[in-house]
Amino acid sequence: GDSVTQMEGPVTLSEEAFLTINCTYTATGYPSLFWYVQYPGEGLQLLLKATKADDKGSNKGFEATYRKETTSFHLEKGSVQVSDSAVYFCALTRNSGNTPLVFGKGTRLSVIA
Amino acid sequence: NAGVTQTPKFQVLKTGQSMTLQCAQDMNHNSMYWYRQDPGMGLRLIYYSASEGTTDKGEVPNGYNVSRLNKREFSLRLESAAPSQTSVYFCASSEQGNSPLHFGNGTRLTVT
Numbered sequence: 001g002d003s004v005t006q007m008e009g010p011v012t013l014s015e016e017a018f019l020t021i022n023c024t025y026t027a028t029g030y031p032s033l034f035w036y037v038q039y040p041g042e043g044l045q046l047l048l049k050a051t052k053a054d055d056k057g058s059n060k061g062f063e064a065t066y067r068k069e070t071t072s073f074h075l076e077k078g079s080v081q082v083s084d085s086a087v088y089f090c091a092l093t094r095n096s097g098n099t100p101l102v103f104g105k106g107t108r109l110s111v112i113a
Numbered sequence: 114n115a116g117v118t119q120t121p122k123f124q125v126l127k128t129g130q131s132m133t134l135q136c137a138q139d140m141n142h143n144s145m146y147w148y149r150q151d152p153g154m155g156l157r158l159i160y161y162s163a164s165e166g167t168t169d170k171g172e173v174p175n176g177y178n179v180s181r182l183n184k185r186e187f188s189l190r191l192e193s194a195a196p197s198q199t200s201v202y203f204c205a206s207s208e209q210g211n212s213p214l215h216f217g218n219g220t221r222l223t224v225t
Contacts, residue, residue, distance in 0.1 A: 011207070015175045034213060036214075042218055043218045043219055044156075044203070044205075044216045045204055046213045046214070049213060067164060089156065094211060100144075100161050100171065105154065105155035
């Protein structure tokens with residue numbers, strides 16, 4: 001079945017460091033890919049998405065590119081802030097039919113000043 | 114601007130007790146979902162409702178029942194709570210099954 005694998009955390013970075021969180025997927029067909037973020041005590045929020053190969057999703061300084069050849073959707077940010085501390089989830093869904101999202105296990109990011 | 118509203122926010126149950134978690138969305142979304150979140154396990158889908166009048170099992174449905182009461186509301190019932198059901202439960206909704214999800218803020222449930 002469809003699945004998402006994320007790098008294990010936690011990830012601890014200093015403010016202004018470069019962030020990469022790896023995400024790879026297994027799916028039939030051409031899924032849509034998502035990154036969600038969960039701040040402490042809250043539900044998940046959509047951070048960015050990409051619906052086809054070579055699409056780049058971006059939001060709040062975060063970027064991820066849909067790479068079909070490597071089945072990856074790595075999340076990057078050039079300069080993290082303390083306010084970026086959260087848990088990040090990679091997810092996918094098929095583009096056809098009513099299939100729920102499949103989530104990775106999440107990666108906790110802590111940014112220290 | 115409420116989005117997805119879950120009640121209660123916190124609940125403590127004794128083993129064997131029953132309860133219903135409530136969820137309502139005001140975005141006119143067709144699909145609704147219940148997930149549980151456990152440390153190291155990410156989010157696991159319990160049940161979902163692709164449209165009003167339909168419900169389907171997800172990855173971990175055992176011990177739970179759901180009701181899609183109308184287009185807005187989707188409840189999750191634990192008939193006989195067990196300590197293994199201690200978790201944070203999230204309700205979510207989407208326009209359709211493969212659209213981005215909108216999440217509530219969760220219900221933290223402890224079963225002793």
